[in-house]
Amino acid sequence: MTLLIVICLLVGIFAGYFFISPEIAALSGDISNIALFFLLFFVGISIGSNKEALKSIRYIGFKVLLVPLGTIIGSLLAGAVCSLLLKMSLQDGLGIGMGLGWYSLSGGLLTDLSNSSIGTISFLSNIVRELLAVMLLPMLAKYTNEYTALAPAGVNSQDMVIPMYIKCVGQDKVVIALFNGICCSFAVPLIINIIYLF
Amino acid sequence: MLLGIGLGTIIGNFKIIRKINTPIQHIAIAVLILSMGISLGSSSTFLQDLNELGFKSVVFGVLTVLFSILCVYVLTFKIKPTKKLEEEDTQ
Numbered sequence: 001m002t003l004l005i006v007i008c009l010l011v012g013i014f015a016g017y018f019f020i021s022p023e024i025a026a027l028s029g030d031i032s033n034i035a036l037f038f039l040l041f042f043v044g045i046s047i048g049s050n051k052e053a054l055k056s057i058r059y060i061g062f063k064v065l066l067v068p069l070g071t072i073i074g075s076l077l078a079g080a081v082c083s084l085l086l087k088m089s090l091q092d093g094l095g096i097g098m099g100l101g102w103y104s105l106s107g108g109l110l111t112d113l114s115n116s117s118i119g120t121i122s123f124l125s126n127i128v129r130e131l132l133a134v135m136l137l138p139m140l141a142k143y144t145n146e147y148t149a150l151a152p153a154g155v156n157s158q159d160m161v162i163p164m165y166i167k168c169v170g171q172d173k174v175v176i177a178l179f180n181g182i183c184c185s186f187a188v189p190l191i192i193n194i195i196y197l198f
Numbered sequence: 199m200l201l202g203i204g205l206g207t208i209i210g211n212f213k214i215i216r217k218i219n220t221p222i223q224h225i226a227i228a229v230l231i232l233s234m235g236i237s238l239g240s241s242s243t244f245l246q247d248l249n250e251l252g253f254k255s256v257v258f259g260v261l262t263v264l265f266s267i268l269c270v271y272v273l274t275f276k277i278k279p280t281k282k283l284e285e286e287d288t289q
Contacts (some may be wrong), residue, residue: 008228010234017244025240028233035233039226042219045205049216065205070270078265082258096258108230114239117247121255123234128259136263144271151270152263 005104009123032080032108039105040189043101047182064176067147068183071154072191075100092118095194099126100154100184101133109189130156134164141168150180157181 016025038135079097083090092114099106104127111119133152141149146169153161158181209215253256 003232004224004228008231009235012232012237013239013244014235016236016239016241018239020236022240025236028236032230032233035199035204035226035229039223039230041201042223042226044201045209045219046214046223048204048208063274066273066277070273071266074266074269075262076204077269078258078261080264082254082270083260086257086285088254097262099262101273104227104231108234111234111237116234116241117251119234120238120251121248123231124255125258125262127265128256128288132259132263136267140267144267145274146203147277148267148271151266154266 001178019111025067029112029168032112036105036108036112039108040170043105043185047185050178062177064147067176067180067184067188070147071100071151071180072182073189075154076191082164091195091198095192096122096125098188098191099129100188101152102123102128102185102188103127103130104154106192107163107186109192113192129154130160133157133161133181137164138168140163146173146176153177153180155184158185 009100013076016028024074076094078095079094080090081093081096085091086093092110093108095104096118099110100124103123106126107119107123109119110122129152133154133156136150136152136165149165149169150157150161156179157165162174162177166174242246
């Protein structure tokens with residue numbers, strides 16, 4: 001999937017730079033809007049149909065909510081700090097920070113809500129985040145706790161980092177990762193849209 | 199998305215929905231990224247922007263990870279590790 005995404009991005013950049021006129025390129029915003037609606041709808045179906053993860057909260061308790069909560073607060077704070085350091089608008093800083101590792105969605109969403117440069121920063125920064133999530137997980141699991149180990153992963157804690165999480169923390173804790181991933185998946189489009197309402 | 203979640207709880211267990219869900223998500227992501235690439239490539243300042251965007255992306259990537267780790271750790275460092283599900287089931 002990652003390879004497909006990189007190929008699509010490179011083909012798009014190549015086509016946009018060499019072949020496609022600015023008038024036609026302007027239509028890409030409408031096309032990405034339609035794709036975005038489809039994506040959100042079917043992500044919603046994935047979340048709604050994952051009843052096992054939702055049921056399992058009773059085993060762990062509502063303290064599991066602290067993981068997505070901390071991840072979201074930390075990401076928004078980082079976005080605000082980055083906007084100051086890099087002299088960007090607070091809105092764009094918060095929007096990029098709120099990608100939570102979901103590079104495909106946040107990149108497209110921010111291209112629509114702001115501009116293609118912000119969308120690209122979001123896309124690339126969330127790829128960096130995903131890489132760091134996988135690389136840091138063993139160290140965080142060893143020196144912090146099973147919850148903090150998931151903090152860098154955000155949305156990826158329900159797919160990409162699960163094998164590593166199971167290896168470092170244990171099979172029985174996987175529901176924490178799934179639940180965190182579901183909460184983050186729900187929060188990304190919701191909070192980014194709220195940020196750009198104002 | 200909310201409509202999807204609502205529908206997912208009702209029709210999410212149907213085989214056909216499970217079968218088409220992932221391919222449709224992949225197609226939507228491909229179209230989304232392709233149009234983002236087109237939009238980026240068609241910018242007249244694309245090559246100039248590229249260096250700057252790369253640096254900013256790394257700063258955002260590293261700081262969001264650091265701040266998330268700090269916040270989750272501050273919120274959870276006093277919580278004891280969860281017990282195994284089987285242990286809790288027998289209690």
